Amino acid sequence: xxxxxxxxxxxxxxxxxxxxxxxxxxxxxxxxxxxxxxxxxxxxxxxxxxxxxxxxxxxxxxxxxxxxxxxxxxxxxxxxxxxxxxxxxxxxxxxxxxxxxxxxxxxxxxxxxxxxxxxxxxxxxxxxxxxxxxxxxxxxxxxxxxxxxxxxxxxxxxxxxxxxxxxxxxxxxxxxxxxxxxxxxxxxxxxxxxxxxxxxxxxxxxxxxxxxxxxxxxxxxxxxxxxxxxxxxxxxxxxxxxxxxxxxxxxxxxxxxxxxxxxxxxxxxxxxxxxxxxxxxxxxxxxxxxxxxxxxxxxxxxxxxxxx
Amino acid sequence: xxxxxxxxxxxxxxxxxxxxxxxxxxxxxxxxxxxxxxxxxxxxxxxxxxxxxxxxxxxxxxxxxxxxxxxxxxxxxxxxxxxxxxxxxxxxxxxxxxxxxxxxxxxxxxxxxxxxxxxxxxxxxxxxxxxxxxxxxxxxxxxxxxxxxxxxxxxxxxxxxxxxxxxxxxxxxxxxxxxxxxxxxxxxxxxxxxxxxxxxxxxxxxxxxxxxxxxxxxxxxxxxxxxxxxxxxxxxxxxxxxxxxxxxxxxxxxxxxxxxxxxxxxxxxxxxxxxxxxxxxxxxxxxxxxxxxxxxxxxxxxxxxxxxxxxxxxxxxxxxxxxxxxxxxxxxxxxxxxxxxxxxxxxxxxxxxxxxxxxxxxxxxxxxxxxxxxxxxxxxxxxxxxxxxxxxxxxxxxxxxxxxxxxxxxxxxxxxxxxxxxxxxxxxxxxxxxxxxxxxxxxxxxxxx
Numbered sequence: 001x002x003x004x005x006x007x008x009x010x011x012x013x014x015x016x017x018x019x020x021x022x023x024x025x026x027x028x029x030x031x032x033x034x035x036x037x038x039x040x041x042x043x044x045x046x047x048x049x050x051x052x053x054x055x056x057x058x059x060x061x062x063x064x065x066x067x068x069x070x071x072x073x074x075x076x077x078x079x080x081x082x083x084x085x086x087x088x089x090x091x092x093x094x095x096x097x098x099x100x101x102x103x104x105x106x107x108x109x110x111x112x113x114x115x116x117x118x119x120x121x122x123x124x125x126x127x128x129x130x131x132x133x134x135x136x137x138x139x140x141x142x143x144x145x146x147x148x149x150x151x152x153x154x155x156x157x158x159x160x161x162x163x164x165x166x167x168x169x170x171x172x173x174x175x176x177x178x179x180x181x182x183x184x185x186x187x188x189x190x191x192x193x194x195x196x197x198x199x200x201x202x203x204x205x206x207x208x209x210x211x212x213x214x215x216x217x218x219x220x221x222x223x224x225x226x227x228x229x230x231x232x233x234x235x236x237x238x239x240x241x242x243x244x245x246x247x248x249x250x251x252x253x254x255x256x257x258x259x260x261x262x263x264x265x266x267x268x269x270x271x272x273x274x275x276x277x278x279x280x281x282x283x284x285x286x287x288x289x290x291x292x293x294x295x296x297x298x299x300x301x302x303x304x305x306x307x308x
Numbered sequence: 309x310x311x312x313x314x315x316x317x318x319x320x321x322x323x324x325x326x327x328x329x330x331x332x333x334x335x336x337x338x339x340x341x342x343x344x345x346x347x348x349x350x351x352x353x354x355x356x357x358x359x360x361x362x363x364x365x366x367x368x369x370x371x372x373x374x375x376x377x378x379x380x381x382x383x384x385x386x387x388x389x390x391x392x393x394x395x396x397x398x399x400x401x402x403x404x405x406x407x408x409x410x411x412x413x414x415x416x417x418x419x420x421x422x423x424x425x426x427x428x429x430x431x432x433x434x435x436x437x438x439x440x441x442x443x444x445x446x447x448x449x450x451x452x453x454x455x456x457x458x459x460x461x462x463x464x465x466x467x468x469x470x471x472x473x474x475x476x477x478x479x480x481x482x483x484x485x486x487x488x489x490x491x492x493x494x495x496x497x498x499x500x501x502x503x504x505x506x507x508x509x510x511x512x513x514x515x516x517x518x519x520x521x522x523x524x525x526x527x528x529x530x531x532x533x534x535x536x537x538x539x540x541x542x543x544x545x546x547x548x549x550x551x552x553x554x555x556x557x558x559x560x561x562x563x564x565x566x567x568x569x570x571x572x573x574x575x576x577x578x579x580x581x582x583x584x585x586x587x588x589x590x591x592x593x594x595x596x597x598x599x600x601x602x603x604x605x606x607x608x609x610x611x612x613x614x615x616x617x618x619x620x621x622x623x624x625x626x627x628x629x630x631x632x633x634x635x636x637x638x639x640x641x642x643x644x645x646x647x648x649x650x651x652x653x654x655x656x657x658x659x660x661x662x663x664x665x666x667x668x669x670x671x672x673x674x675x676x677x678x679x680x681x682x683x684x685x686x687x688x689x690x691x692x693x694x695x696x697x698x699x700x701x702x703x704x705x706x707x708x709x710x711x712x713x714x715x716x717x718x719x720x721x722x723x724x725x726x727x728x729x730x731x732x733x734x735x736x737x738x739x740x741x742x743x744x745x746x747x748x749x750x751x752x753x754x755x756x757x
Contacts, residue, residue, distance in 0.1 A: 043754075043755070043756050045425070045428075045429055045755065045756075046403065046407050046429065047407065047429040047430060047431070048429065050756070055754070056754070059750065059753075059754050062750065063750075064747075129576055129577075130572075130573055130576055131573045131574070131576040131577030132576070132577050148572070148573075148576075151572065151576065153733075239520060240520065240521075240522065240575070240576075240581070252724075253727075254727070255724070255727065255728055255731075255733065256724065270400060271716055271717075272714060272716070272717050272751070272755065273403075273425055273429070273755070274751075274754055274755050277754055
């Protein structure tokens with residue numbers, strides 16, 4: 001009987017232990033990715049397949065909607081993610097400073113994240129309705145002419161950002177835990193050394209909560225690159241479009257300002273059945289996720305070096 | 309590492325297996341309709357006993373009951389066929405089911421937007437051979453039906469019921485005026501009937517010209533000027549058909565008279581289209597375009613409202629269009645892979661052509677029946693207001709959005725431009741319409757016509 005060398009036996013054992021992950025990776029990541037690359041060179045309507053070379057890629061370059069959706073998605077990544085992170089961090093800081101009613105405020109700030117996304121978005125659009133919504137009425141009482149929020153292309157994305165900030169409860173709880181984890185004696189020592197609040201925050205709080213910040217930034221970016229539901233619902237409700245024959249719903253209302261890349265991907269793939277082209281958009285989205293994540297990882301590594 | 313090539317090989321096999329499965333799905337099922345020689349015995353009882361599945365988009369209890377009643381009529385003729393109904397089905401579900409090899413025997417869709425794609429992809433079977441074999445007479449269908457049930461020489465679906473669009477007017481707010489017949493009359497009357505508050509905001513709108521208002525989509529408004537969507541080769545006719553320019557210029561002029569911001573704020577203050585707070589019920593809008601189904605809704609939700617219906621006003625230069633309008637409706641067909649195509653066709657034929665079935669459905673759902681015999685049936689419940697829509701549907705100049713592989717995309721392209729145009733953010737009408745053409749034509753190339 002042939003004896004299997006120890007190294008090979010170890011290798012097989014490792015493979016055996018890894019096999020569930022390998023199977024999952026293969027079925028849910030590698031295969032879809034390979035299939036996406038493959039189909040991107042074809043005209044594919046789910047029924048017939050014909051090779052078109054780089055036609056889908058050429059169409060992407062001149063598809064103004066795709067570029068608009070990329071710009072909108074980039075806007076959300078650049079503005080919405082930092083706004084969410086900073087707001088959550090700010091709220092968590094405030095809550096940790098409270099002398100009384102900590103439990104109450106923690107609950108109040110966390111509550112919005114328990115509301116289903118659909119209901120929350122619909123409610124937000126109603127609240128910010130320029131004609132009947134209380135937000136603009138209150139602004140009016142203060143002498144400010146409220147904008148048309150989800151009906152104005154310049155205000156729709158800021159409106160979505162406010163919606164995201166309102167539902168920041170989960171992130172706030174994570175920051176709260178991280179902030180409470182910072183050793184108190186460091187602050188006390190810094191205070192004795194004459195460090196002010198800003199200096200303490202910069203030199204003690206930030207480096208300590210760095211892993212949490214990185215986690216929230218990376219997950220925030222990935223989540224925002226997939227931003228779909230809230231934009232779709234807000235556009236639908238604000239446009240007032242219904243599902244009647246001959247009535248086409250326009251994602252991105254108003255004037256394509258809320259059209260994100262995942263929405264355009266969905267529209268081209270599952271509404272227009274141009275699956276080959278949708279695969280090109282999926283690859284662009286994948287590449288963008290990869291690039292943003294790498295940039296963030298690199299940034300935080302740099303930050304870590306400076307801090308240490 | 310040794311397991312890397314192994315894993316790669318495994319992945320390759322997996323990919324191939326999954327890909328092959330994906331490409332071969334949906335090829336099972338009974339023989340294609342019309343592919344068998346005509347049976348010598350054509351009596352209903354000659355069809356073998358079967359249980360067939362009917363997928364439809366209706367979901368309200370009253371609508372499901374209407375279908376059940378119509379099926380009861382079918383079962384009197386075909387007692388050996390049991391029909392199982394699945395309600396609330398959307399177009400995407402039909403496509404996916406056929407692709408996955410689990411096609412229902414009969415499927416019905418609310419919209420006509422998918423018909424061309426379904427014909428092209430072969431999701432539904434071509435009914436022409438079986439129609440010819442069975443000698444079904446389709447001359448009782450208005451010509452517009454051909455435009456939305458056929459594509460590229462294939463008739464993939466039959467019409468079931470349809471919607472027709474016309475003008476509703478509130479008699480109390482009309483100040484004794486007759487409904488307008490032309491766009492200029494509509495403009496004049498809209499201005500006359502509009503009431504403003506002291507601060508200039510709108511209290512009552514004579515007519516809301518915005519393309520964003522409930523049923524004012526490009527397709528519905530386009531019928532007022534007889535506008536053409538596509539050329540025979542499928543390319544866009546929007547930029548070259550002057551009718552669209554006529555429509556958009558008229559619309560912009562009236563929007564500007566109200567003031568876009570003013571009109572938009574008023575529009576956003578209005579109740580939901582499908583609620584008891586509809587502005588037409590509440591006397592906030594004197595005239596509006598709507599479907600025939602509003603007649604039944606008004607009877608239920610605003611029974612005291614004194615209103616009238618009329619065909620939509622038309623281009624002043626095209627008085628011949630008066631009486632026509634927009635139509636689009638429910639369609640029904642036999643998907644590829646249907647397990648009992650013979651029984652399925654019997655049901656489709658019955659629901660689409662039997663006067664009793666169409667009248668039963670129309671009386672319950674209050675949509676327009678599609679055959680001439682059903683339109684003229686004494687059993688069809690109708691009053692003066694509903695009759696308007698029966699006449700609009702039967703009018704030879706009535707139009708629809710013709711079947712096109714990118715139907716939704718095309719409508720969206722124009723609708724988006726319309727919004728920018730009425731808002732004033734798009735200034736050049738010719739350039740804007742040419743851009744719509746380009747988008748539609750590029751997309752057509754991408755999807756392969």
